[in-house]
Amino acid sequence: MSTSADERAAAALTGARRVVVKIGSSLLVDSESGRLNREWLAALAEEFVRLRERGQQLLVVSSGAIALGRRYLGMQREQRRLEELQAAAAAGQVLLAHAYQDILGERGLRVAQVLLTLDDTENRRRYLNARSTLDQLLKLGVVPVVNENDTVATQEIRYGDNDRLAARVAEMTSADCLVLLSDVDGLYDADPACNPDAKLVPSVTEITAALEAVAGTSSTEFGTGGMATKLVAARICVGAGCATIIANGHTMQPLEKIEQGGPCTWFAPRGTPLAARKQWIAGSLVPRGVLVIDAGAEKALRSGRSLLPVGLTAVEGSFQRGDAVTVRNPDGREIARGLATYACDEVQKLCGRRSEDIETLLGYQGRNEVVHRDNLVLLD
Numbered sequence: 001m002s003t004s005a006d007e008r009a010a011a012a013l014t015g016a017r018r019v020v021v022k023i024g025s026s027l028l029v030d031s032e033s034g035r036l037n038r039e040w041l042a043a044l045a046e047e048f049v050r051l052r053e054r055g056q057q058l059l060v061v062s063s064g065a066i067a068l069g070r071r072y073l074g075m076q077r078e079q080r081r082l083e084e085l086q087a088a089a090a091a092g093q094v095l096l097a098h099a100y101q102d103i104l105g106e107r108g109l110r111v112a113q114v115l116l117t118l119d120d121t122e123n124r125r126r127y128l129n130a131r132s133t134l135d136q137l138l139k140l141g142v143v144p145v146v147n148e149n150d151t152v153a154t155q156e157i158r159y160g161d162n163d164r165l166a167a168r169v170a171e172m173t174s175a176d177c178l179v180l181l182s183d184v185d186g187l188y189d190a191d192p193a194c195n196p197d198a199k200l201v202p203s204v205t206e207i208t209a210a211l212e213a214v215a216g217t218s219s220t221e222f223g224t225g226g227m228a229t230k231l232v233a234a235r236i237c238v239g240a241g242c243a244t245i246i247a248n249g250h251t252m253q254p255l256e257k258i259e260q261g262g263p264c265t266w267f268a269p270r271g272t273p274l275a276a277r278k279q280w281i282a283g284s285l286v287p288r289g290v291l292v293i294d295a296g297a298e299k300a301l302r303s304g305r306s307l308l309p310v311g312l313t314a315v316e317g318s319f320q321r322g323d324a325v326t327v328r329n330p331d332g333r334e335i336a337r338g339l340a341t342y343a344c345d346e347v348q349k350l351c352g353r354r355s356e357d358i359e360t361l362l363g364y365q366g367r368n369e370v371v372h373r374d375n376l377v378l379l380d
């Protein structure tokens with residue numbers, strides 16, 4: 001018997017090691033009063049506890065700052081210039097963060113606020129920083145609550161919609177499931193607003209141009225994302241080996257509904273997050289430098305360990321922290337590729353030295369590895 005799409009969505013959610021849940025403004029903020037839907041968030045927080053008790057790691061990407069801030073600052077409907085929205089976001093983000101801290105805190109979950117811009121996820125150095133901070137928070141058992149850093153983001157570097165931001169967060173953290181909670185059940189084969197025969201698409205194994213055309217550019221009053229941005233998000237995630245689920249959040253405990261086989265759209269991931277990340281490091285990035293290592297370091301890398309400064313014999317090229325570098329063995333053969341923890345001038349200083357000396361050599365307590373094993377791919 002074949003597994004239905006709903007079962008696959010349920011399995012993707014229950015079986016994921018790391019889950020990103022994206023919450024749209026129209027779910028979190030009441031459209032009439034502009035107030036936070038506390039009961040809804042409280043019910044969702046119970047679900048978060050259940051996920052965590054199952055041993056799953058959780059990240060939340062939450063909108064709602066602008067909607068909350070507008071009410072707080074007494075803004076009128078027509079006040080929608082970029083700087084007005086940014087001012088609203090600045091005020092509303094405080095309310096949003098407090099709400100998460102209060103409501104999740106009452107259920108024993110600790111939260112941390114992480115504000116990102118497009119730049120942080122596209123720029124190599126900042127990407128590495130954001131990734132390791134998020135990793136650290138998860139290791140500490142904290143739930144990161146991520147939003148766009150609306151106040152500093154200009155028109156050009158804005159995400160604009162949190163669907164895409166959530167996808168980048170899922171990709172960056174090698175999550176294996178992204179749930180986009182929305183105000184519709186999922187993706188339809190026609191616009192349900194004008195076509196009564198429109199049917200929900202339960203599973204997508206390939207995002208085709210036809211699907212994109214149907215998704216159109218719809219958007220809700222508060223949030224900026226419509227189906228089109230959800231498809232963009234799904235495309236990013238699927239390529240990063242992360243299953244994506246679009247489901248209706250206008251219900252109490254929407255995650256449980258997915259687990260029970262309720263209506264939603266599930267996008268099949270291509271491969272695993274680990275394979276996708278390795279492919280990205282080894283195949284998509286142009287190496288900016290070369291690290292030559294000794295035989296001891298080669299052995300360490302082959303047994304799955306990180307590259308430490310002590311194993312370096314030479315450094316070439318001009319690279320920044322987070323850039324891709326090639327690793328050569330004593331015979332001059334390229335054996336690995338990875339992301340550099342330090343810029344080339346710093347690696348020069350560390351070359352052949354012990355990790356304990358990093359602070360003396362660089363003047364600050366940096367990381368022990370020149371390339372961390374999570375950011376390293378062996379080529380043969």
Ligand code: GLU
Nearest residue numbers: 063064065066161162223
């Ligand atoms: N960052 C915006 C906010 O917190 C929301 C963007 C979106 O809804 O996609 O209000």
